[in-house]
Amino acid sequence: MIEFIVGHYAYWFTLVILLLGLYGMLKKKNLIKKLIAMNILQASVIMFYVTSASKWNATVPIIDSSHPATNPDLVANPLPHTLMLTAIVVSVATTGVAFAILILIYRRFKTLDEPELLERME
Amino acid sequence: MISNNIPVLIPITFLVTAFFIVLFGQFRRAVAFPLAILGTTFALFVSLSGLVKVTTSGTIHYHLGGWVPPIGIEYVLDPLSAFIASVVCGVGLLVLIYSYSSVKFELPAKIVPFYGIAMLLLAGLTGIVVTGDLFNLYVFIEISALSSYAIVAVGEKKAPVAAFRYLLVGTIGATFYLLGLGFIYLLTGSLNMADVAKILTVTPVNPALVTGAVLMIVGLGLKMALFPMHGWLPDAYTYAPSAGSAILAPIGNKVFAYALIRILLFVFNKDFIRMELPVLDVLLWLSSAGILYGSIMAMAQNELKRMLAYSSVAQIGYIGLGIGMGNMLGFIGAILHIINHATMKATLFLVAGNLRYKIGHSSIDQLDGTIRKKMPLTSAAFAISALSMIGIPPTAGFFSKWYLALAGIERSQWIFVVVILLSSLLNAVYFFKVLERMYLQSANYKEGTYSKTIHKDEVPASMLIPTIIFAVMVVLLGLINAYIVKYIMTMAPSGL
Numbered sequence: 001m002i003e004f005i006v007g008h009y010a011y012w013f014t015l016v017i018l019l020l021g022l023y024g025m026l027k028k029k030n031l032i033k034k035l036i037a038m039n040i041l042q043a044s045v046i047m048f049y050v051t052s053a054s055k056w057n058a059t060v061p062i063i064d065s066s067h068p069a070t071n072p073d074l075v076a077n078p079l080p081h082t083l084m085l086t087a088i089v090v091s092v093a094t095t096g097v098a099f100a101i102l103i104l105i106y107r108r109f110k111t112l113d114e115p116e117l118l119e120r121m122e
Numbered sequence: 123m124i125s126n127n128i129p130v131l132i133p134i135t136f137l138v139t140a141f142f143i144v145l146f147g148q149f150r151r152a153v154a155f156p157l158a159i160l161g162t163t164f165a166l167f168v169s170l171s172g173l174v175k176v177t178t179s180g181t182i183h184y185h186l187g188g189w190v191p192p193i194g195i196e197y198v199l200d201p202l203s204a205f206i207a208s209v210v211c212g213v214g215l216l217v218l219i220y221s222y223s224s225v226k227f228e229l230p231a232k233i234v235p236f237y238g239i240a241m242l243l244l245a246g247l248t249g250i251v252v253t254g255d256l257f258n259l260y261v262f263i264e265i266s267a268l269s270s271y272a273i274v275a276v277g278e279k280k281a282p283v284a285a286f287r288y289l290l291v292g293t294i295g296a297t298f299y300l301l302g303l304g305f306i307y308l309l310t311g312s313l314n315m316a317d318v319a320k321i322l323t324v325t326p327v328n329p330a331l332v333t334g335a336v337l338m339i340v341g342l343g344l345k346m347a348l349f350p351m352h353g354w355l356p357d358a359y360t361y362a363p364s365a366g367s368a369i370l371a372p373i374g375n376k377v378f379a380y381a382l383i384r385i386l387l388f389v390f391n392k393d394f395i396r397m398e399l400p401v402l403d404v405l406l407w408l409s410s411a412g413i414l415y416g417s418i419m420a421m422a423q424n425e426l427k428r429m430l431a432y433s434s435v436a437q438i439g440y441i442g443l444g445i446g447m448g449n450m451l452g453f454i455g456a457i458l459h460i461i462n463h464a465t466m467k468a469t470l471f472l473v474a475g476n477l478r479y480k481i482g483h484s485s486i487d488q489l490d491g492t493i494r495k496k497m498p499l500t501s502a503a504f505a506i507s508a509l510s511m512i513g514i515p516p517t518a519g520f521f522s523k524w525y526l527a528l529a530g531i532e533r534s535q536w537i538f539v540v541v542i543l544l545s546s547l548l549n550a551v552y553f554f555k556v557l558e559r560m561y562l563q564s565a566n567y568k569e570g571t572y573s574k575t576i577h578k579d580e581v582p583a584s585m586l587i588p589t590i591i592f593a594v595m596v597v598l599l600g601l602i603n604a605y606i607v608k609y610i611m612t613m614a615p616s617g618l
Contacts, residue, residue: 025294
């Protein structure tokens, strides 16, 4: 049991970050804080992928004629990293759209605090 | 030569059009609308020719950049994706024609961005349909999602708040899908749908597979607003501009239902989703709860667009019900309901837009007989699609419910047959509430405010014609449903 927990510590941290993000999105009252929590949630998934690609005693996946890496066990898996580059771009775009919407909300209602916002929307 | 490129041409057309609309729109605003129509017409033409091609000579595979799958990304046009892509492009084209006057009226300053974003939305939706790669699906989900947040946000005063909520929930959905995909990728080492499906048939069931599957299904469930994950939908569809909700409601969440069908029935092993992880049964119960909840909530609404949004929650339940039945009849019902509901909901949202255009509101309380005299064709379109929503033959809505009920009878799931019949009754209640006001309630003449004779005052032809075409389609789809069903049977995954 202990070994299971310690052996996968990176994944446990990812899970903690994921739950932290979800908690923030649900419980925080301020819309900016909700957005920060959303970014934390996305970061946790990015870290999950990157963790899954790492290996002990493995090198970077670059084709180099002086160090021919023929054994795949000695090379980190590059695919999760490239996937996460795309996911990071998506998360940046989402944050950008979210900020644009938040600016619009602030201009119309002069607040970003959710209970206050609901009051002013009536 | 060009026929092999059909799968990739559909989303690329929209992406290129979006680029040119924004580019040329800087100099001349009037150029945005014709460009959008041109792009969508071309995409519709391509997807229809793809549909013909697929039926005559089989599935078309396109390898992006010449990389052979499973290493490269593959776009696939099989009977199912060709059909849904044509529906998306067709509905998109009619709604865009409609949007000309509506956008000018509601969003005069945002014509160029609106059409640019509408093109990106269609690019995302058609991309979801044609892609054969699970990660590429995620990217297209986000493209369509980001553009729908923007479309919602330009609406009424409260629209940005609804859009922000939609953004948070939508991002959770997409992130869950990505996390689930991570588990599936680690397990199979592949992202290609066909390849993953092949590997999963020999993978023993383990916690990682179950976690991945559940996360992916929950993620897509959030996106398609499956009860109880529908919270974002009513606000988003109510406050979006008329043209925006008319393009989002008919095809927006249907495409995610398609993605769910793709992943549940084509990627996962069929023993896995029936025996090991009873996800189809869960889907059945959630969908029927959604049907009842959506219909009851729709009855309580006083705003036409909000009522239609809640009815969307109910209608997505029918599609979920069809998937959950897990038999041929259920599959037919689900796919038939995707196209039927797309046309019905498009008609209804266009009518709501017409009302807002002419009388400035769409609140049910204030409708009366003057509407019928002022806008006879709009009212007729509403009546036809309302009858179809209730499920009166020979309108389209009857036939999808018919197949869903047959599916329930075949599996002896009587409780779901009862739900389908009961929901027809509930639909009748809330649609007759509007129809009664439109047709039977005499106009409350106030002295001096209304003249005795009411002149016919229809919306402009660019709005009226798409509304009428959709209404005619509702009847036509019902009349030719035998042909559609015969075609749908060729789409079903093997062993259904």
